[in-house]
Amino acid sequence: MREVSIVGFGQTKVGEHWDRSLRHLAGDAVLAAMKHAGIERVDVLYVGNMLSGVLTGQEHLGALVADFVGLRGVEAVKVEAACASGAAAVRQALIAVASGLAEVAIAVGVEKMTDEVGSSVTSGLAMAADADYETAHGLSFVAINALLMRRYMYEFGYRREDFAGFAVNAHANAVNNPYAMFQRPVSAETFARAGMIASPISLLDSSPICDGAAAVVIVPSKQARALTDKPVRIAASATATDAIALHDRPDPLFLQAAHDSAYKAYLQAGIQPKDVALFELHDAFTIMSALSLEATGFAERGRGVTLALDGEIRPDGRIPIATMGGLKARGHPVGATGVYQIVEVAQQLRGEAGANQVPDAHWGMAQNIGGSGATIVTHILETSDS
Amino acid sequence: MREVSIVGFGQTKVGEHWDRSLRHLAGDAVLAAMKHAGIERVDVLYVGNMLSGVLTGQEHLGALVADFVGLRGVEAVKVEAACASGAAAVRQALIAVASGLAEVAIAVGVEKMTDEVGSSVTSGLAMAADADYETAHGLSFVAINALLMRRYMYEFGYRREDFAGFAVNAHANAVNNPYAMFQRPVSAETFARAGMIASPISLLDSSPICDGAAAVVIVPSKQARALTDKPVRIAASATATDAIALHDRPDPLFLQAAHDSAYKAYLQAGIQPKDVALFELHDAFTIMSALSLEATGFAERGRGVTLALDGEIRPDGRIPIATMGGLKARGHPVGATGVYQIVEVAQQLRGEAGANQVPDAHWGMAQNIGGSGATIVTHILETSDS
Numbered sequence: 020m021r022e023v024s025i026v027g028f029g030q031t032k033v034g035e036h037w038d039r040s041l042r043h044l045a046g047d048a049v050l051a052a053m054k055h056a057g058i059e060r061v062d063v064l065y066v067g068n069m070l071s072g073v074l075t076g077q078e079h080l081g082a083l084v085a086d087f088v089g090l091r092g093v094e095a096v097k098v099e100a101a102c103a104s105g106a107a108a109v110r111q112a113l114i115a116v117a118s119g120l121a122e123v124a125i126a127v128g129v130e131k132m133t134d135e136v137g138s139s140v141t142s143g144l145a146m147a148a149d150a151d152y153e154t155a156h157g158l159s160f161v162a163i164n165a166l167l168m169r170r171y172m173y174e175f176g177y178r179r180e181d182f183a184g185f186a187v188n189a190h191a192n193a194v195n196n197p198y199a200m201f202q203r204p205v206s207a208e209t210f211a212r213a214g215m216i217a218s219p220i221s222l223l224d225s226s227p228i229c230d231g232a233a234a235v236v237i238v239p240s241k242q243a244r245a246l247t248d249k250p251v252r253i254a255a256s257a258t259a260t261d262a263i264a265l266h267d268r269p270d271p272l273f274l275q276a277a278h279d280s281a282y283k284a285y286l287q288a289g290i291q292p293k294d295v296a297l298f299e300l301h302d303a304f305t306i307m308s309a310l311s312l313e314a315t316g317f318a319e320r321g322r323g324v325t326l327a328l329d330g331e332i333r334p335d336g337r338i339p340i341a342t343m344g345g346l347k348a349r350g351h352p353v354g355a356t357g358v359y360q361i362v363e364v365a366q367q368l369r370g371e372a373g374a375n376q377v378p379d380a381h382w383g384m385a386q387n388i389g390g391s392g393a394t395i396v397t398h399i400l401e402t403s404d405s
Numbered sequence: 406m407r408e409v410s411i412v413g414f415g416q417t418k419v420g421e422h423w424d425r426s427l428r429h430l431a432g433d434a435v436l437a438a439m440k441h442a443g444i445e446r447v448d449v450l451y452v453g454n455m456l457s458g459v460l461t462g463q464e465h466l467g468a469l470v471a472d473f474v475g476l477r478g479v480e481a482v483k484v485e486a487a488c489a490s491g492a493a494a495v496r497q498a499l500i501a502v503a504s505g506l507a508e509v510a511i512a513v514g515v516e517k518m519t520d521e522v523g524s525s526v527t528s529g530l531a532m533a534a535d536a537d538y539e540t541a542h543g544l545s546f547v548a549i550n551a552l553l554m555r556r557y558m559y560e561f562g563y564r565r566e567d568f569a570g571f572a573v574n575a576h577a578n579a580v581n582n583p584y585a586m587f588q589r590p591v592s593a594e595t596f597a598r599a600g601m602i603a604s605p606i607s608l609l610d611s612s613p614i615c616d617g618a619a620a621v622v623i624v625p626s627k628q629a630r631a632l633t634d635k636p637v638r639i640a641a642s643a644t645a646t647d648a649i650a651l652h653d654r655p656d657p658l659f660l661q662a663a664h665d666s667a668y669k670a671y672l673q674a675g676i677q678p679k680d681v682a683l684f685e686l687h688d689a690f691t692i693m694s695a696l697s698l699e700a701t702g703f704a705e706r707g708r709g710v711t712l713a714l715d716g717e718i719r720p721d722g723r724i725p726i727a728t729m730g731g732l733k734a735r736g737h738p739v740g741a742t743g744v745y746q747i748v749e750v751a752q753q754l755r756g757e758a759g760a761n762q763v764p765d766a767h768w769g770m771a772q773n774i775g776g777s778g779a780t781i782v783t784h785i786l787e788t789s790d791s
Contacts, residue, residue, distance in 0.1 A: 020505055040537065072458045076528065077536035079487040082646040082779035086653070092665065094644040095780070096493050097485040101465040107482050111497065118504030119406055142462065150463035151426065258480040260468040267472070279478060393468035394481070 027056025413442025491743025
């Protein structure tokens with residue numbers, strides 16, 4: 020396995036793209052990434068997506084996107100792991116290059132959630148959970164997360180207002196990200212007054228329904244310098260799974276797969292949590308931010324929320340998260356999210372994060388979660404000036 | 406990239422499994438394959454599937470199946486390429502082992518088509534085509550193939566009865582395959598009288614709607630002999646794509662991606678079409694058999710049907726196809742089909758095909774087609790006595 024690096028990326032603004040279809044969004048991101056990397060040749064394309072079948076009646080996105088961007092003929096395939104589909108596609112792309120199978124691979128994540136030609140988004144998202152033993156009994160995906168948050172508050176003695184820091188940080192960072200859906204701040208007071216979705220989860224605990232696509236270009240590290248002055252090395256990539264249904268996990272408040280994939284990644288990169296300058300975690304709901312911080316070594320059990328209360332998650336804090344807005348404010352087009360996270364880590368490590376720049380960022384981590392924690396994919400990136 | 410071999414496989418009978426859910430079918434195949442290979446450890450699981458989202462409201466099959474078969478925690482992901490999802494999953498599994506990332510990988514293809522909790526199977530299958538420019542205009546998937554068959558008959562001067570040989574051969578072979586859906590022969594006379602689905606495609610030109618799952622265990626070739634006396638080497642694996650919509654192809658009657666992926670595979674294996682002892686092709690419709698034989702070097706343009714008329718596709722013919730029943734008579738549980746094909750080639754190369762054994766089979770080829778030809782995955786397997 021040879022070392023691989025990211026030499027280009029592209030992203031669409033996240034939002035409600037009523038004038039852009041799924042193929043247009045994916046195409047915009049892929050073509051932007053190819054232009055950014057200065058390449059015309061691509062050997063293989065991996066498409067991360069969860070919902071195109073049920074929402075727009077379109078599967079077979081590998082061939083669809085390859086054809087649309089002018090890459091007709093190249094190997095192309097779709098990868099699905101619920102909301103972790105984006106990072107799963109990146110992982111397949113890097114394996115293709117690291118193995119020597121391909122010299123240039125692109126991973127694109129795309130989701131078009133505002134078209135509901137088929138099912139509703141709510142029933143679509145519930146496909147990430149156990150259809151027979153959770154969904155069939157009436158649990159929506161937000162309801163599953165509400166059960167987790169309620170239990171967390173009970174176990175560790177928090178009020179729902181204590182989770183405000185996650186939303187406040189995400190929105191503050193999104194203000195400076197032109198690709199973010201919500202480029203406006205929210206206050207703790209606004210958070211406290213937000214309408215309930217599934218108690219104790221409010222609108223401002225939740226990431227939005229939205230459209231978007233992001234793409235990265237991956238090549239062998241040895242070829243990277245010829246393409247860009249700022250290659251970003253992929254130092255680690257790891258996937259772990261867990262029980263798909265919440266009730267099958269010995270301790271629902273511990274994200275075992277987040278722990279397992281993160282610690283596999285730390286080992287691959289040869290680093291420890293304290294070396295991570297920023298962490299693009301999967302803040303689909305505020306409770307997920309807390310659980311992720313705890314499972315990956317940044318907070319003790321029950322103390323993830325405290326990090327937010329103490330301001331340690333801000334760009335100038337101990338472990339910056341959601342530095343470009345996160346799922347909460349940049350937006351969460353589910354199959355695209357994992358690629359957005361990696362693009363944003365790359366921006367930080369290249370020193371291109373503008374007002375949100377984390378100082379002296381050398382290692383950055385991205386973690387993408389499928390379902391309520393059943394598939395978790397972790398990547399660690401490194402600046403190339405090492 | 407190191408050499409890899411198949412050391413075990415498992416399959417469920419194809420049919421209408423009203424008593425088995427998607428996870429049960431996948432589990433049956435995976436556990437049978439693990440038992441067959443004599444292994445308990447698996448490093449990564451790839452699940453090939455197309456329709457679980459729209460038909461049963463379940464995505465996230467990687468984690469679902471891993472958990473259900475007792476592999477909770479291992480890396481697992483779903484791969485989708487329409488009806489080529491099965492072979493695409495096998496390809497990812499072999500890349501994982503060939504690259505050194507995994508020592509033991511399983512690819513399982515699974516489809517549960519008889520549950521229609523969500524959409525109908527007909528609208529589900531149409532997701533393999535172009536939703537905006539084919540499906541939205543009323544073309545079902547069988548209608549797309551009917552256009553191809555009609556044009557082929559016009560161009561090359563065949564009657565629909567001339568296609569009977571494909572169905573007759575497939576059904577004759579399925580009689581001896583206990584895993585086949587239709588273990589009964591059909592005659593050319595029955596074929597001629599079959600009811601029309603979308604003229605000129607009749608019921609007996611078409612593969613059935615059905616349920617099934619098949620799995621293969623892949624390890625490095627160097628470790629294969631320790632597990633089985635009959636490892637089957639994967640000598641070649643290649644994917645190519647084409648325009649997703651039929652009307653975007655310069656010559657709709659030439660399967661460019663079938664040609665491209667097959668010739669990449671011949672090059673990898675260092676063989677020519679004449680060296681292939683049997684060819685498990687993608688006979689979803691009889692027209693696809695003819696076009697596949699022509700694109701992959703076994704027949705001149707317009708002569709694929711002649712091979713069937715002359716009996717050259719039977720187990721004792723020049724290029725045996727559908728040796729265990731093919732998609733037509735073994736059945737076509739779409740996301741599983743590509744894995745069934747590879748299992749059947751392995752059976753042939755191990756000399757375990759019973760009454761359908763192709764004599765002196767050393768090289769065998771399997772080709773799995775997504776959509777009307779937009780994604781095509783070809784594998785060439787070799788006996789281990791070389």
